[in-house]
Amino acid sequence: MASILDSVDQRTQLVGENRLEILLFRLAGRQLFAINVFKVQEVLHLPRLNRMPHRHPCVCGVINLRGQTLPVIDLSKAIGMRPLQPEANTIIVAEYNRSVQAFLVSSVERIYNLNWEEVQPPPGGSGRSHYLTSITRVDDQLVEVIDVEKVLAEIVPYNARVSSERLADPILARAAGREVLLVDDSSVALAQLTETLSQLNLKIHTASNGQMGLRKLRQWADEGHDLNEKLLMVFTDAEMPEMDGYRLTAEIRNDPRMKDLYVVLHTSLSGSFNEAMVRKVGCDNFLSKFQPERLIDVIRDRLQRDA
Incomplete structure (x- = not known):
């Protein structure tokens, strides 16, 4: 077998x-x-x-x-x-x-x-x-x-809360009012991400597959938004119907209006396989589900880059 x-x-x-x-x-x-x-x-x-x-x-x-x-x-x-x-x-x-x-x-x-x-x-x-x-x-x-x-x-309920000590980090205060796009076909995964990121007072947009996420990004670009100013980052799952996260990232990189967006692959897949694929398709970071503290670290790192 x-x-x-x-x-x-x-x-x-x-x-x-x-x-x-x-x-x-x-x-x-x-x-x-x-x-x-x-x-x-x-x-x-x-x-x-x-x-x-x-x-x-x-x-x-x-x-x-x-x-x-x-x-x-x-x-x-x-x-x-x-x-x-x-x-x-x-x-x-x-x-x-x-x-x-x-x-x-x-x-x-x-x-x-x-x-x-x-x-x-x-x-x-x-x-x-x-x-x-x-x-x-x-x-x-x-x-x-x-x-x-x-x-x-x-079976094992998740805990999306982050310690108040971590949230008191002055760098994280810069997240308030910033926008992120979450792309995932799992309602549970979207709920986990939303519950954690909401603690930073981020404005959250969601899409349930890569095709919907790309459509949303293109709509904002067509409306004249500077996506690098509008979005702090994009979190995308790897596996999704219609368009997976790897193809979504490739489409983002091929569009001059959004090619510089910071993209994080957030997936239940793990290991060196994903790290290699992140480099292959051009994601900026990789995070295995579900790690609230590490998720906050990714946001913090991104905010520091903007400083």
């Missing part, structure tokens, strides 16, 4: 080309779901599961994997579907926001390569739509891409 990811280290060539690869799997039913391959470390049969008292209802227990203790999350139950049956014994080990966890699934299908333009935002409504970042089609089958950040935030 692990062979399904044998070539994952070679897949970085897709980044910056508005392409991605997704790992297809099933939960409690025939519906196909997916997550980005870059977040997956391995796929394997469920090792011995240790039950834990007072665990979250969606956490089955913990496993020991090569000396590391990992929680095992019933992904079906976590997105509002019926829990997986006891015979479900496949896990996807993935890293999000600098933490590693295992997701229990019914079965893993295969890896599929596609263009972000083929990926659309999920339909509005209730139910598990709230747990999706996007949808696409593979071989005429609907595929739902899960908002894992939302799942994890409900």
